[in-house]
Amino acid sequence: xxxxxxxxxxxxxxxxxxxxxxxxxxxxxxxxxxxxxxxxxxxxxxxxxxxxxxxxxxxxxxxxxxxxxxxxxxxxxxxxxxxxxxxxxxxxxxxxxxxxxxxxxxxxxxxxxxxxxxxxxxxxxxxxxxxxxxxxxxxxxxxxxxxxxxxxxxxxxxxxxxxxxxxxxxxxxxxxxxxxxxxxxxxxxxxxxxxxxxxxxxxxxxxxxxxxxxxxxxxxxxxxxxxxxxxxxxxxxxxxxxxxxxxxxxxxxxxxxxxxxxxxxxxxxxxxxxxxxxxxxxxxxxxxxxxxxxxxxxxxxxxxxxxxxxxxxxxxxxxxxxxxxxxxxxxxxx
Amino acid sequence: xxxxxxxxxxxxxxxxxxxxxxxxxxxxxxxxxxxxxxxxxxxxxxxxxxxxxxxxxxxxxxxxxxxxxxxxxxxxxxxxxxxxxxxxxxxxxxxxxxxxxxxxxxxxxxxxxxxxxxxxxxxxxxxxxxxxxxxxxxxxxxxxxxxxxxxxxxxxxxxxxxxxxxxxxxxxxxxxxxxxxxxxxxxxxxxxxxxxxxxxxxxxxxxxxxxxxxxxxxxxxxxxxxxxxxxxxxxxxxxxxxxxxxxxxxxxxxxxxxxxxxxxxxxxxxxx
Numbered sequence: 001x002x003x004x005x006x007x008x009x010x011x012x013x014x015x016x017x018x019x020x021x022x023x024x025x026x027x028x029x030x031x032x033x034x035x036x037x038x039x040x041x042x043x044x045x046x047x048x049x050x051x052x053x054x055x056x057x058x059x060x061x062x063x064x065x066x067x068x069x070x071x072x073x074x075x076x077x078x079x080x081x082x083x084x085x086x087x088x089x090x091x092x093x094x095x096x097x098x099x100x101x102x103x104x105x106x107x108x109x110x111x112x113x114x115x116x117x118x119x120x121x122x123x124x125x126x127x128x129x130x131x132x133x134x135x136x137x138x139x140x141x142x143x144x145x146x147x148x149x150x151x152x153x154x155x156x157x158x159x160x161x162x163x164x165x166x167x168x169x170x171x172x173x174x175x176x177x178x179x180x181x182x183x184x185x186x187x188x189x190x191x192x193x194x195x196x197x198x199x200x201x202x203x204x205x206x207x208x209x210x211x212x213x214x215x216x217x218x219x220x221x222x223x224x225x226x227x228x229x230x231x232x233x234x235x236x237x238x239x240x241x242x243x244x245x246x247x248x249x250x251x252x253x254x255x256x257x258x259x260x261x262x263x264x265x266x267x268x269x270x271x272x273x274x275x276x277x278x279x280x281x282x283x284x285x286x287x288x289x290x291x292x293x294x295x296x297x298x299x300x301x302x303x304x305x306x307x308x309x310x311x312x313x314x315x316x317x318x319x320x321x322x323x324x325x326x327x328x329x330x331x332x333x334x
Numbered sequence: 335x336x337x338x339x340x341x342x343x344x345x346x347x348x349x350x351x352x353x354x355x356x357x358x359x360x361x362x363x364x365x366x367x368x369x370x371x372x373x374x375x376x377x378x379x380x381x382x383x384x385x386x387x388x389x390x391x392x393x394x395x396x397x398x399x400x401x402x403x404x405x406x407x408x409x410x411x412x413x414x415x416x417x418x419x420x421x422x423x424x425x426x427x428x429x430x431x432x433x434x435x436x437x438x439x440x441x442x443x444x445x446x447x448x449x450x451x452x453x454x455x456x457x458x459x460x461x462x463x464x465x466x467x468x469x470x471x472x473x474x475x476x477x478x479x480x481x482x483x484x485x486x487x488x489x490x491x492x493x494x495x496x497x498x499x500x501x502x503x504x505x506x507x508x509x510x511x512x513x514x515x516x517x518x519x520x521x522x523x524x525x526x527x528x529x530x531x532x533x534x535x536x537x538x539x540x541x542x543x544x545x546x547x548x549x550x551x552x553x554x555x556x557x558x559x560x561x562x563x564x565x566x567x568x569x570x571x572x573x574x575x576x577x578x579x580x581x582x583x584x585x586x587x588x589x590x591x592x593x594x595x596x597x598x599x600x601x602x603x604x605x606x
Contacts, residue, residue, distance in 0.1 A: 062440045066605045087442040088341065098433035100360065102367050114356045115443040117341035117349065126339070143367060159437070163339050 012076035015040045015167050015198035016061060021070035023056050023222075030056040031067065032222035038167075038200055038215075040075075043193055045213030045230075046202040049319060053222040054202040058171045061200070062092045075166040075198075091160030094171030094202075098156060099144055105131060105155050106140040112159045130158040134188060150181030157188050161197075168192060170201045174208060186212060206315060220319045233318075240283045240306050242290055244276045247300040252276065255301075258293035262286040274302070346444070353444040357451020358458065365462070375421055376414065376463055380470060383410040386533050387474065396535055400566030407476035408488075408565055409532035412556035414467055415460065415496040416527040420519055422456050422503025427516045430508065430604075439604065449601050453500045460496040464489060479564025488562035491582045495555045498586035501593035508600045531556045537570035548574045551589065554581035 010017045016038035023031040031053050038044040048054050059065040061074060063083045072078075077085040099108045106127050113123025131140045134154045144152060153173060160168060170189065174182040189212060193199055203209055209216055210230050218226040218233070226233055242262070244255050252269060259267040259278040263286065267278035280286040287306050294301055344352070364371065386394070387403050394402045429435045438448050468489075478485045510516050529547050530536075536547035547553055548570070557578035560567045569575035 064436055064439055064605060084442055087440060090440070092437065092440040098437060100434055101432065102364055103360065104367075107363055111356060111360050112437070112441070114359075115353055115438070115441055115447075117344075117442070118339070119342050122338070163341065 010071055010073040010078075011037070012073060013040070014038060014073070015042075016044075016072070016074055016200060018057075018061070018072040019070060021057070021060060021072060022068045023053075023060060023065065024068050029222050031060065031070075034070070034219065034222055035224050036217055037227075038198060040166075040198050041193070041196055042214040043189070043199040043201060043212050045209035045216040046200060046219060047206070047209055047216055047315065048202075048219035050204070052219045052319075054219055055171060056222075057219065058092075058094075058169050058200070058202055062090055062169050063087055064092075088163065089166045091163070091165035091168040091197075092171070093153070093156045093160040093168070094173045094175075099152065099159055101145045102143060104141050104143055105136050105147070108144060108155060109159060109162065113162050116162050118162070126162055130161060133161075133191070134158045148181065149177050150184040153177065153181065153185050154188055157185070157192070161192065164195065165197065167198045167200065170199060172202055172204065175204065182208075218315070218318055226318050234308055240308050241277055241279045242287060243303070243305055243307050244290065244294065244301060245303040246274050246276075247302045249274050251297075251299045254297045254299050255294065258290055258297060258299065261293060262289045280306075341442070349444040350446050350450070353447030354451040354454060356443075357447050358455040360451075361455035361459065365459075372459075372462060372466065376466055379410055379414040379417060379467065382413070383407070394534075396538075396566060396568040398566070398568070400568060403475055404477075404565040405560070405568060406533060407471040407474070408559045408563055409556050410467060410471065411464065411492055411559065412495070412530070412552050413527045413532045414463055415492050415555070416499065416530075416532075416552045417523055418456070418460055418463070418496045419499035419503035419506075420523050421459070422452065422500050423507035423510070423519055424513065424516050425456075426452065426504050426507025427510055427513055431512050435604070445602075446598075449504060449598055452504060453497070456500050456503070457493060457497055460493055464492060476565075478562075480562050484562040484564075488559035491555055491558055491562075494583065494586045495551065498551075498589035498593070501590055501597045504597040505593050505600055508597070508604070526550070527552055531569075531575075535568040535570070536572075536575070537568070544570075548572050551581070551585035554578045554585055558582035 010019065014037050016036060018034060018036045021031045021034040021036075022029070034053065034057055036046075036057070046054050046057065056065065060067045061072060061079065063079070063086055067079075071080060074086045075089040077089055079086055099105075100111070103111065109127035109130055110120075110123045113126045114120060116123075118126060128140075131137050134157065136151060136155060136158070139147060139151060144155060147155065157170075157173070173189070174185050177185065186208075189199060189201070199212075201209070201212060213230065215227070215229055216233055217224055242259060244259060246252055246255050249271065252271060252274060255276045256267050256269055259276050263278045263280050265279050267276050269276050283306055287304075291304060294304070383406060387406050391402050391406075396402060396405055435448065439445070478488070480488065506519055507516065510519070529543060530550040531547060531553040536544040536553065538544075539547055554574065555578075557567055557569055557575060558581070561579065569578070574581055
């Protein structure tokens with residue numbers, strides 16, 4: 001990457017800024033001109049189907065893999081020319097960074113603290129501090145092999161937090177955890193953000209991005225295909241819609257007329273399900289108007305409501321496939 | 335946040351040593367945490383030597399009425415060193431598989447320490463291995479007839495062989511996919527250790543096999559230390575058997591010269 005001059009000016013005020021990152025594995029373009037802007041102090045979700053390039057992006061940004069072309073800055077440090085400085089400013093946890101399973105939690109943190117060049121005495125104090133912060137004090141002197149999945153991920157997070165990094169990369173931090181473990185990790189992530197750390201989170205779980213992320217970038221086939229807040233993304237693929245289900249199929253036409261009156265778009269009638277759906281812009285007002293017209297026409301309503309598309313639907317419309325359709329490309333090519 | 339988190343400022347050379355030492359410390363903790371590991375690792379050499387000495391021993395005649403136990407014990411030392419590269423390879427592939435290597439690589443530590451720490455840690459482990467099997471050999475009745483210096487030099491030659499094989503271990507460990515495939519390396523390790531002068535003199539093997547055995551680095555070390563310990567050597571007249579002392583140094587130096595750069599290169603290429 002050192003051979004390629006930046007293709008566009010990078011903004012050091014951003015926590016992560018990449019322009020035109022390219023990574024090729026044989027014939028496969030894992031990253032194909034990937035752009036990303038992450039603002040400081042936010043949680044940024046990187047979403048995409050398996051094989052979309054999420055993991056490659058994280059590996060490139062954390063200095064584990066070298067990009068073939070493009071430019072990137074992490075917390076103001078240039079990825080191409082100053083990898084050591086990048087490493088001082090980042091933390092990495094999740095799929096591809098782990099802790100030693102033979103050592104105890106405390107020994108792990110002390111080891112990593114020493115390798116982060118804190119010196120032995122401070123590595124020890126920092127270990128104690130982090131064990132407490134991540135609620136691992138009771139298990140501190142047990143071997144990590146005996147930890148639960150959630151505990152292990154929290155230790156993993158703690159190990160990445162030793163220098164209180166400016167940018168934290170969490171690569172699928174909750175994959176394979178039970179609901180309780182996920183909740184534990186989410187709590188830890190929120191605590192990180194509370195301390196001012198910027199978090200870049202990759203996930204396959206849309207509800208996780210919805211819960212945690214301030215902004216989301218959608219990646220597919222190595223490129224950014226959408227970027228915005230979760231609400232913006234949902235709005236972009238169609239805002240709210242009103243759904244009316246009638247009790248008597250004979251009244252479907254009356255319901256259709258009631259719906260048509262509140263929208264510039266024509267309603268869709270789903271006869272087998274006795275349902276009428278119409279996209280609307282002004283949500284609450286439209287709902288009230290539809291309700292009033294239905295009452296006026298004497299339509300017996302089984303259900304009426306305002307629905308928002310889920311991130312799952314957003315994803316499906318943006319990429320044309322669901323999140324879990326493709327085989328893990330990174331695994332196959334590494 | 336109460337602790338000052340500013341990393342210490344020291345020279346690159348300082349960190350190359352300090353970080354390597356931290357990695358060695360990690361390996362030493364393994365011995366404290368899992369003291370039985372050492373016995374598992376030594377299991378094969380110990381069992382096979384007991385087998386040869388006590389089961390086949392009475393049928394073994396290496397010529398000249400020499401004591402087979404005194405011949406086989408240095409062989410066991412050399413074999414333990416030869417199999418040692420399996421431990422290195424296994425540890426390396428385990429770290430890679432579990433993501434520990436990636437964590438090290440994402441940290442601002444001296445990059446060389448991952449490889450050098452493994453090297454020196456394994457060398458310390460090998461010294462511990464030698465202590466254990468030498469104790470077993472003493473119990474069985476083996477004695478060194480050489481001077482103190484000759485004896486120490488012999489153990490030094492053993493560690494030199496192990497040191498050279500560390501780089502092959504790292505090279506292979508970084509090359510295999512996972513711990514399961516690492517087990518297949520046994521298919522390489524077994525003939526490497528056995529087609530040698532470890533248990534039988536090469537002169538008693540069929541011609542071509544004997545030829546391989548005489549040139550095997552493990553044989554050179556086994557024969558050299560037998561000479562230094564004053565144990566029966568049972569060598570033929572071939573050049574490598576007559577110059578075992580020289581080869582016991584040359585082979586490890588040559589292996590290190592080839593595989594140390596290869597291992598480092600393969601480590602660096604993890605970023606591809």
